[in-house]
Amino acid sequence: MPAETIVTELLNLIQGELSGSAGEDLSSKEQRALVIGRVAAELSLAEMLESDGDEPVSVACECGGTAKSKEREGRTVVTLAGTHGIRPRKYVCCSCGRWSVPRDVSLGIGRGNYSVGVIALSSEVAAGFPFESAEDFLARRFSLDLCYKQVQRLAERTGEVLACQEKSVAADAVAERVQIISDERPPLLVISSDGLMVNVDGGWHEMKTGSIMSEYGRSTIATMERAEGFGQLLFAEASRRGLEEADEVVFLADGAAWIWNLAAHDFPDAVEIVDWYHAIQHLWEIANACHGDGSGRAKSWVRRNETRLMEDGVEASDRLDKAVAADGRRKPTHKAREPALLQYQLQAYALHNVQEPRLSHR
Numbered sequence: 191m192p193a194e195t196i197v198t199e200l201l202n203l204i205q206g207e208l209s210g211s212a213g214e215d216l217s218s219k220e221q222r223a224l225v226i227g228r229v230a231a232e233l234s235l236a237e238m239l240e241s242d243g244d245e246p247v248s249v250a251c252e253c254g255g256t257a258k259s260k261e262r263e264g265r266t267v268v269t270l271a272g273t274h275g276i277r278p279r280k281y282v283c284c285s286c287g288r289w290s291v292p293r294d295v296s297l298g299i300g301r302g303n304y305s306v307g308v309i310a311l312s313s314e315v316a317a318g319f320p321f322e323s324a325e326d327f328l329a330r331r332f333s334l335d336l337c338y339k340q341v342q343r344l345a346e347r348t349g350e351v352l353a354c355q356e357k358s359v360a361a362d363a364v365a366e367r368v369q370i371i372s373d374e375r376p377p378l379l380v381i382s383s384d385g386l387m388v389n390v391d392g393g394w395h396e397m398k399t400g401s402i403m404s405e406y407g408r409s410t411i412a413t414m415e416r417a418e419g420f421g422q423l424l425f426a427e428a429s430r431r432g433l434e435e436a437d438e439v440v441f442l443a444d445g446a447a448w449i450w451n452l453a454a455h456d457f458p459d460a461v462e463i464v465d466w467y468h469a470i471q472h473l474w475e476i477a478n479a480c481h482g483d484g485s486g487r488a489k490s491w492v493r494r495n496e497t498r499l500m501e502d503g504v505e506a507s508d509r510l511d512k513a514v515a516a517d518g519r520r521k522p523t524h525k526a527r528e529p530a531l532l533q534y535q536l537q538a539y540a541l542h543n544v545q546e547p548r549l550s551h552r
């Protein structure tokens with residue numbers, strides 16, 4: 191449709207909507223305005239696609255020969271400005287026999303049926319809503335006719351590409367091949383991490399999660415990567431949150447060995463703190479090892495030292511140290527963790543007494 195015809199059609203449409211809107215409420219006027227915008231976008235895009243659909247019968251091939259076209263390949267592309275049919279020419283080279291569809295390359299859509307705008311929008315919506323809700327939302331708000339399976343496929347493919355990019359950036363950041371610059375200069379940056387079991391494809395696997403908090407807000411990551419890959423991702427995200435510039439970095443976690451190995455490796459300058467819940471779990475491990483599993487003596491030992499730890503902070507762990515050392519009947523079981531490590535962790539906890547940092551949340 192030539193530009194003049196588009197203008198005439200739009201003029202008619204606008205005049206019709208304007209005269210029809212007299213006396214209507216704001217919502218109705220708003221809907222009419224949006225219709226004008228959508229029709230203008232669809233007609234314009236249709237014409238843009240139409241006008242560069244005029245392809246020559248023969249083009250130069252990469253091999254130096256000539257590629258000729260006898261046929262076109264009709265297909266539809268879904269865009270944010272309507273669904274359109276295109277008929278790009280298919281060429282075959284007379285010398286090397288190679289097939290090519292140069293229009294797909296120039297449009298940048300490869301063999302897909304969706305514009306980059308549609309892929310980005312549906313992926314973003316699907317990141318925040320279940321796929322069925324995303325389907326409904328995209329249809330209502332953007333007149334996009336995508337079933338939830340399509341939304342899922344687009345979102346998962348986008349996720350794969352983004353995850354791949356992020357992993358590569360994270361590995362480069364840890365190896366100091368690239369430096370991540372942040373605008374944030376937090377006085378205190380708290381990094382915390384945990385692992386939890388999730389059921390994926392019929393089996394239980396550990397998902398590793400990390401949370402980074404400062405007065406600028408909170409960001410979180412979750413991945414099925416192993417510890418090393420997770421550590422790299424956590425480091426990259428912490429770098430974006432001002433790791434380099436932070437006055438103090440605290441690493442808060444439970445007692446899992448892999449987490450503390452990771453903290454020591456990727457965040458060597460961070461103050462390591464065992465969270466309160468797990469600190470108490472460690473008290474129980476010591477008590478059970480010294481006094482027998484779940485015994486009355488173990489219970490009262492935990493009660494006594496729990497209060498000390500909460501009330502006295504760092505002094506408590508000194509006394510705890512003496513209490514453990516003075517206990518002649520101490521016979522650690524295989525379940526007990528290394529007492530020295532526990533002492534260190536408890537002391538670290540008591541020193542800072544950080545349980546729930548008072549931080550703004552994004």
Ligand SMILES: [Zn+2]
Pocket residue numbers: 251252253254255256283284285286287288
């Ligand atoms: Zn060729």
